[in-house]
Amino acid sequence: MVFSSAVFLLVFLPVVLLLYYLLPGRVRNPLLLVVSLIFYAWGEPIYILIMLFSTVFDYCNGRMLERLDRTGKPELRKWVLVLSLIGNLGMLGFFKYTDFLISSINALTGQEFDLLGIALPIGISFYTFQTLSYTIDVYRREIRAQHNFISFGMYVCMFPQLIAGPIVKYRDIEKQVNNRTLGTDRICAGIFRFSLGLGKKVLLANSFGAVWDEISAQQDNAAVTAIIGAVAYMLQIYFDFSGYSDMAIGIGKMLGFDFLENFNFPYESKSVTEFWRRWHISLGSWFREYLYIPLGGNRKGLPRQMLNLLIVWGLTGLWHGAGWNFVIWGLYFFVLLAAEKLFLLDLLKKAPAAVGHVYTLLAVLISWVIFACDDIGTAGRYLLSMFGANGYADSASTYYLGENFFILLVGAVLSVSFVKRFISQKVNAIHSEAIRFGIKTAIGAALYLISLLMVISSSYNPFLYFRF
């Protein structure tokens, strides 16, 4: 099920909230587990078994780690961790990368091994990382293992962030899993956040997606047209993904959870390093904590740091998709981040801020083209067209610019923090809490209603991040 669907908006969410608020606190975790399983099974009933296996597997691993501590056999703990890593990453690897591996071997060796045709279970990349973080944290003795299977299952399967993140670490919501408070302030903040995310997804991301789809389908675009297409994709992926995160955080609040922020206006960054501190924050912090730092981070000399960065960014690329374009996309960022660590960041700090902004936006724009195109050849041709391989402008460029100028401008303005800060300042300056509440409610209600109507008038509305 997706958030921007009629079933979710008209039936699932209101029914879940109604039951959640009316039923006593002790049944909320079981309720959340059951409805989350329904939510997941709605699209792919069969793959629920994989998620359940993952849940049982890591629940047992957590308990085992704790038991080994109690029974005085801590030396065996690392083998439980190894088992968990093999199990989780093996499952992710099998379902996500087997066909990619086979097709790569075929391409390299000229063999014709049959592809297995394995469909990617939705959200596997997200929930696998969540369960891994749990087991690793129990292994590190940073958290205690969850004894209640229902509560642990609820954490793994919880529908708000289940299929497109953010990647919620168990330790960040450990207390709330066991005991959380609900209050009207928090719920209303959740409703507002959800409406904001829905509007981002339905009103903005889908509009930008249509522009990108149309332009990228054409061959021989002039530079201006190709750049308009790439900018549209750049805005689409931001509003799509951050909109989804907003909705997840909003629903979390409605249910009494505080998920960490996943985006912080990444397009106003002055370097790629800063960009990755603001974009998909939960993924970046996961790789930093569970891979980069354990590999030695920057503590073992520069060559080792570069190697660590290479590993992290190669895997970050692969995490996003089973394709060489994703690997190249990850390595592209490795090159930029390595350059920034070596010398570029110092230069950027000395240069006017505008230089950093322009450099970052251009670097990210190029990265999204590599990311969006299914194969390297297509990405290469598209990039060449952006740099004028088919001329700089033609009549189509005029058309696309005129047709999309307003919405691109709106997207660009809303993708930086200025508008949010401005509106927040103005609203917060109002003394009357009732008026402040009224303004927020009006904005949220308008976004929710218009988005709902747009969902109804469009029949097909998938989220981009589902393929990861």
Added chain:
Amino acid sequence: MIILNNKINAKTVLIAVFIAFPLLLFSVILIKRDNPLSVNENRVLTTGKDIRTDIFGGEFQDDLENYLSDQFPMRDRLKNAEVNTRLLLRSSSIGGAYVGSDGRLFQKLLDSDVDSEKCARYAARLNRMAEQTGIDTYVMYVPSAGISLKESMPTGAPMYDYDRLYSSLKNELQSCKIIDLRKTLYGHPEYYYATDHHWTAAGVSAAYREWRKAHGDRDSDPYQPEIFTIDKNFRGTLWSRVPSGKIGCEEMQAFQIPDSLTVEADGREISLYDYSALSTKDKYNFFQGGNHGILTVTNPEAKSGKTLLILKDSFANSFLPCIVGDYAKIIMVDERYAFIDAGQLAVDTGADEIAVIREIISVG
């Protein structure tokens, strides 16, 4: 029980509305009588009865989603409001159609929508058929409205490259006689409907003159059947994509036809004109009641005893009445619905001519 435990205030009301409003809408959808048809969209809607029960195959989920969207209260008005808002924001690309400067609608067809290789394969097949049967084969490609009426299109709006496609197909059609309509139809808004992608009777008339010329008729203004008005409230399929009250109705016309015609479609006798279609949304189905696999028109009072085999798409439906007086027998085949060997059919039926009448991007 958080709501009950707190004092009722504005925030509690907001939460209650956030939960109750969608459930109320859902209840209305369940309670109200299902609407089986969307006239605007010209399609059958998903009703409660259509929801299949296979949960594990995902059919139930898909059908429920479609049901809620299709049966949403005031759906047509919402769509209308959405389109009007887009028009107000001066959007010129809505629902796969361009909105021209004069309010005329065009089907949006980009290079990516055209399978030029498939078009070329089809042209090569036609050429082989002409060579193998030895029958005179005419190919009349109809340029899309957006190609002919560039002046009315939104400035710079991209369309597929008709000239490039035409040139490449021409090379494949060496053994066929091509009737080039480009100059004839270019720049004449009256030759195309403003709310539909088809040509008007005036457009057919102009094409018919070229048709006659290609058949060796030197008369620059050959005899044509009289034109009469069928309907003054025509809104075509493009309007269904851009359903706005701001875009007006137009007149639909057709040619007078002889009484002596016998028309048979897929083994059933029909009329060349289906007046019942005028009371439906898709009034272009007035011509033969729509597309048929094989349609045969016999005219004992025709000017010649010739038999013509037409391979066509829907553009030919309105062209057919213009030429029924010229042939004793016309066999019209729509290869999208009839899977036959057209060359063999031409030989078996003793066809004197073969004609291909279709938009250049449609293939059999």
